[in-house]
Amino acid sequence: MTAVEEKPATLQIGQPRKRKEDRHLITGRTTWCDNMVLPGMLHLAILRSPMAHATITSIDTTEAKTRPGVVAVYTGQDFKDTQGNLPCAWPVTPDMVNPGAPSLAVTQVNHVGECVAVVVARTKAAAQDALEGIDVEYEPLPAILDMEDAIKEGSPLVHPNTASNKSYTWAFEAGAAGTGAPIDDALANAEVTVKRRFIQQRLIPAFMEPRSTVVQPIGEGVLVHSATQIPHILRTMLALTLGIEEQKVRVVAPDVGGGFGGKIPVTPEEVITTLVARKLNKPVKYTESRSESLMSAHHGRDQIQDITITAKRDGTVTGLDVHLLADMGAYLRLVGPGVPILGAFMFPAIYKIPAYRFVCDGIFTTKTATDAYRGAGRPEATYAIERIMDELAAELGMDPMELRRKNWITHEEFPYTMVAGLTYDSGNYEAATDKALELIGWDELRAEQKQRRESNDPVQIGLGISTFTEMCGLAPSRVLGSLAYGAGGWESASVRMLATGKVEVVTGASAHGQGHETAFSQIVADQLGVAFEDVEIIHGDTQSSPKGLDTYGSRSLAVGGIAIVKATEKVIEKARKIAAHLLEANEDDLDFAAGSFSVKGSPGSAVSIGEVAFATFMAHNLPDGVEPSLDSDAVYDPENFSFPHGTHLCAVEIDTETGFTKIRKYVCVDDIGNPINPMIIEGQVHGGLAQGIAQALFEEAVYDDDGNLTTGTFVDYTLPSAADLPSFVTDRTVTPSTSNPLGVKGVGEAGTIASTPAVINAVVDALRQYGVNDIQMPATPERVWRAIHGGDTASGGGGAHRAEGGTNAYGGASTSTSDGANS
Amino acid sequence: MTKIDVTVDGVKYTDDVEPRTLLVHYLREQIGKVGTVVGCDTSNCGACTVDLDGQSVKSCTVLAVQADGSEVTTIEGLADEDGNLHPMQTAFHEQHALQCGFCTPGMIMACRDLLKNNPNPSEEEIRAGIEGNLCRCTGYQNIVRAVQAAAGNVTTGSGVSA
Numbered sequence: 005m006t007a008v009e010e011k012p013a014t015l016q017i018g019q020p021r022k023r024k025e026d027r028h029l030i031t032g033r034t035t036w037c038d039n040m041v042l043p044g045m046l047h048l049a050i051l052r053s054p055m056a057h058a059t060i061t062s063i064d065t066t067e068a069k070t071r072p073g074v075v076a077v078y079t080g081q082d083f084k085d086t087q088g089n090l091p092c093a094w095p096v097t098p099d100m101v102n103p104g105a106p107s108l109a110v111t112q113v114n115h116v117g118e119c120v121a122v123v124v125a126r127t128k129a130a131a132q133d134a135l136e137g138i139d140v141e142y143e144p145l146p147a148i149l150d151m152e153d154a155i156k157e158g159s160p161l162v163h164p165n166t167a168s169n170k171s172y173t174w175a176f177e178a179g180a181a182g183t184g185a186p187i188d189d190a191l192a193n194a195e196v197t198v199k200r201r202f203i204q205q206r207l208i209p210a211f212m213e214p215r216s217t218v219v220q221p222i223g224e225g226v227l228v229h230s231a232t233q234i235p236h237i238l239r240t241m242l243a244l245t246l247g248i249e250e251q252k253v254r255v256v257a258p259d260v261g262g263g264f265g266g267k268i269p270v271t272p273e274e275v276i277t278t279l280v281a282r283k284l285n286k287p288v289k290y291t292e293s294r295s296e297s298l299m300s301a302h303h304g305r306d307q308i309q310d311i312t313i314t315a316k317r318d319g320t321v322t323g324l325d326v327h328l329l330a331d332m333g334a335y336l337r338l339v340g341p342g343v344p345i346l347g348a349f350m351f352p353a354i355y356k357i358p359a360y361r362f363v364c365d366g367i368f369t370t371k372t373a374t375d376a377y378r379g380a381g382r383p384e385a386t387y388a389i390e391r392i393m394d395e396l397a398a399e400l401g402m403d404p405m406e407l408r409r410k411n412w413i414t415h416e417e418f419p420y421t422m423v424a425g426l427t428y429d430s431g432n433y434e435a436a437t438d439k440a441l442e443l444i445g446w447d448e449l450r451a452e453q454k455q456r457r458e459s460n461d462p463v464q465i466g467l468g469i470s471t472f473t474e475m476c477g478l479a480p481s482r483v484l485g486s487l488a489y490g491a492g493g494w495e496s497a498s499v500r501m502l503a504t505g506k507v508e509v510v511t512g513a514s515a516h517g518q519g520h521e522t523a524f525s526q527i528v529a530d531q532l533g534v535a536f537e538d539v540e541i542i543h544g545d546t547q548s549s550p551k552g553l554d555t556y557g558s559r560s561l562a563v564g565g566i567a568i569v570k571a572t573e574k575v576i577e578k579a580r581k582i583a584a585h586l587l588e589a590n591e592d593d594l595d596f597a598a599g600s601f602s603v604k605g606s607p608g609s610a611v612s613i614g615e616v617a618f619a620t621f622m623a624h625n626l627p628d629g630v631e632p633s634l635d636s637d638a639v640y641d642p643e644n645f646s647f648p649h650g651t652h653l654c655a656v657e658i659d660t661e662t663g664f665t666k667i668r669k670y671v672c673v674d675d676i677g678n679p680i681n682p683m684i685i686e687g688q689v690h691g692g693l694a695q696g697i698a699q700a701l702f703e704e705a706v707y708d709d710d711g712n713l714t715t716g717t718f719v720d721y722t723l724p725s726a727a728d729l730p731s732f733v734t735d736r737t738v739t740p741s742t743s744n745p746l747g748v749k750g751v752g753e754a755g756t757i758a759s760t761p762a763v764i765n766a767v768v769d770a771l772r773q774y775g776v777n778d779i780q781m782p783a784t785p786e787r788v789w790r791a792i793h794g795g796d797t798a799s800g801g802g803g804a805h806r807a808e809g810g811t812n813a814y815g816g817a818s819t820s821t822s823d824g825a826n827s
Numbered sequence: 828m829t830k831i832d833v834t835v836d837g838v839k840y841t842d843d844v845e846p847r848t849l850l851v852h853y854l855r856e857q858i859g860k861v862g863t864v865v866g867c868d869t870s871n872c873g874a875c876t877v878d879l880d881g882q883s884v885k886s887c888t889v890l891a892v893q894a895d896g897s898e899v900t901t902i903e904g905l906a907d908e909d910g911n912l913h914p915m916q917t918a919f920h921e922q923h924a925l926q927c928g929f930c931t932p933g934m935i936m937a938c939r940d941l942l943k944n945n946p947n948p949s950e951e952e953i954r955a956g957i958e959g960n961l962c963r964c965t966g967y968q969n970i971v972r973a974v975q976a977a978a979g980n981v982t983t984g985s986g987v988s989a
Contacts, residue, residue, distance in 0.1 A: 029928030032862015261929030517927025
């Protein structure tokens with residue numbers, strides 16, 4: 005044990021340091037991929053399918069090739085032998101059906117927006133102009149939009165080379181797994197059973213920076229700049245997909261403008277740009293438009309959730325049975341099939357549920373592929389469990405918080421191995437909940453709610469709860485292996501001591517707005533006892549940070565941050581030898597604190613780590629056999645996930661005459677373990693809340709009956725603006741993780757995971773007096789109004805129905821009935 | 828091609844542009860002002876907001892030819908010659924009003940314009956005033972704080988109490 009481990013300095017950790025990242029961003033000195041201009045660079049424009057499902061019978065590019073400035077026009081036929089298939093790294097079951105995913109369609113298109121042909125021209129405008137000179141003949145095939153219809157006997161197939169539209173069935177049953185009691189017994193012996201069907205509408209990540217890729221052929225290799233979350237994985241996957249030797253591929257993620265999971269996959273556009281650049285041996289740029297992004301960059305969520313919960317009359321939950329239909333869209337993207345499976349472990353959430361079953365069918369439709377979107381599987385699970393707990397409370401006539409308290413894991417019970425087999429290392433649900441209740445003024449709001457009900461006020465109040473946990477910090481490699489994930493979950497770090505005492509830290513985490521440079525600098529400053537300003541974080545380029553697994557799943561701090569800690573420990577151990585030599589002391593007699601080695605008992609004799617670094621650089625006076633370097637690498641593979649938790653409370657005001665929902669107050673108390681930078685944490689929570697609330701109230705990717713995306717611009721896909729959101733009250737409790745030396749947990753996804761059910765529970769709480777027990781998301785004024793005024797409210801009311809007139813946002817008519825009253 | 832004279836961030840440019848060229852494309856592609864960015868194609872996101880003759884505009888809704896004879900200030904021209912930041916830039920940094928930073932150039936320009944027209948806005952007025960600028964990262968709360976700070980109404984930093 006080093007002195008550092010026993011007694012960490014905490015000069016920087018915990019401080020709200022202003023971000024190092026900001027200066028170039030607030031002055032416009034940015035390196036967005038689309039800013040890049042290279043000599044001789046050509047521009048790509050992509051012709052996309054206007055059909056949801058069709059055979060390509062012919063493509064005539066003759067005219068396009070004659071357009072001014074056009075250098076080349078390519079179709080799938082040109083690349084069919086070289087483009088390979090876009091990688092899917094998560095075959096969740098051994099028999100998962102993956103029909104293949106060409107970057108450029110060859111014979112058939114399977115969703116609107118699929119790439120069909122590309123124009124290469126001297127300017128972007130010339131390339132786009134020439135698209136209209138391409139003539140494609142399509143033979144329409146039936147659009148397949150409804151997941152339940154898609155898996156019926158006799159349904160037309162999305163892919164002709166498959167036997168059905170089901171890609172996989174993934175199942176877990178705690179009784180069989182030995183982690184809990186048999187679900188059949190719980191279902192058979194239940195005193196109370198509540199069933200509901202919840203709909204996770206389709207969402208679009210909608211990062212602000214449209215995706216952009218610049219590929220520069222260099223010799224036999226390529227230099228790829230791309231707006232990606234995963235430069236390291238992209239490098240390996242491009243090599244595997246296109247047969248370029250990995251060492252010849254360099255990927256740079258420059259400034260990347262948000263991701264939220266949306267920049268996780270290897271994209272068709274990255275592959276196409278690489279193919280074209282290599283074919284022409286010229287640098288080529290492709291930047292998508294927002295419409296292209298919304299239409300063809302992957303979507304998220306899109307599940308039908310059939311949830312059954314069983315309990316005793318006293319409120320003790322006895323079983324949870326989950327059956328999901330998860331829409332993969334037309335293709336399996338990088339981790340798409342695994343997204344609902346990440347949720348498999350989270351449905352039991354914070355509750356001591358003895359029996360549990362989870363079954364998920366992954367289904368192909370003729371829609372844009374789905375993949376990770378902030379939270380990835382865990383928001384869906386959290387929504388379902390937190391909604392069904394409210395429904396169970398209503399059935400039992402219990403207070404919904406009382407029901408939660410009765411069933412949650414108490415803080416004395418940690419570490420706790422839950423029914424899906426995860427071991428939660430730490431938590432204190434009581435503390436977070438008590439703080440949140442106080443902050444929102446729960447009792448006063450309940451009193452006001454009662455008064456408004458009694459006076460039949462046109463504005464009614466609803467109160468919603470979400471007591472959530474999540475698993476993040478992806479992830480222990482052996483766990484990923486047991487789930488058939490095609491990579492490990494470690495992260496890499498290198499710490500380099502420069503001659504002047506400054507420190508370079510190389511990380512494999514690849515930031516796109518989170519604030520890694522600042523938070524990692526704080527950690528290194530404390531570990532090495534150097535100034536925060538003296539630490540430089542290097543990331544996002546496979547040449548300068550050659551090893552890493554990138555940024556997603558709230559892993560950068562809980563995995564990447566720990567790798568940095570481990571690397572600094574190695575630096576200190578190397579420096580200790582040299583310091584001992586310089587101080588003419590025994591290594592064991594040295595203390596290291598606040599950046600200095602000193603001899604125990606002789607405080608006067610000390611040498612700073614910067615002095616050791618300089619002495620090492622000079623190498624004139626080193627102990628025999630010691631190499632002249634303090635630089636150290638570490639790769640950290642976590643032993644466990646991290647389990648942030650918290651209590652989110654939402655009060656809504658609903659105008660019963662217009663159906664308009666206004667968030668009156670939103671309070672969240674999150675427990676993410678030890679804070680590194682409270683300012684950054686708060687920012688992550690704010691942004692997460694906005695996205696979770698947006699799912700509840702604003703956003704939905706809607707397809708019409710022909711499979712056209714009708715929300716293909718920011719006019720229709722309605723991200724919340726500042727005017728749509730309230731100010732949030734955020735606070736924290738601190739229950740350190742016991743699984744890592746910093747005691748940290750992830751925070752990037754917590755707000756999104758927790759907030760959606762808090763809002764919808766509040767809306768349903770306001771509407772329950774009208775017989776409503778569910779409302780489909782987003783809870784638009786129309787849906788809320790229909791729920792209030794919609795007739796057969798006992799079966800879920802109008803609120804459980806989509807807008808009349810039949811769109812196919814998530815499976816059309818077949819999902820328009822709620823399971824309704826308690827069966 | 829049409830000839831335009833335009834002053835951008837204090838420098839005079841004379842250029843030939845296609846009549847259809849949007850101001851934002853002129854700024855980015857012809858004179859290299861890539862600090863101003865394009866976030867959508869329907870004038871919803873506001874990422875391309877610049878100052879045109881003293882008024883904040885979305886530069887994707889203005890043709891380059893319409894800027895003929897005008898003065899444009901972009902995010903790159905806000906700090907002074909010595910690199911001293913504009914108070915709104917400082918406020919964005921101090922209040923953690925940006926994460927990925929892609930909406931930030933437009934957002935700063937819009938917030939600056941908001942305060943010019945209403946030096947002492949309420950929270951509601953700030954939220955309504957920047958409704959035309961979308962941010963996906965921050966949930967807007969710290970952007971509101973930044974505007975309040977720039978207006979001299981907030982002196983404290985981020986408000987986490989735990």
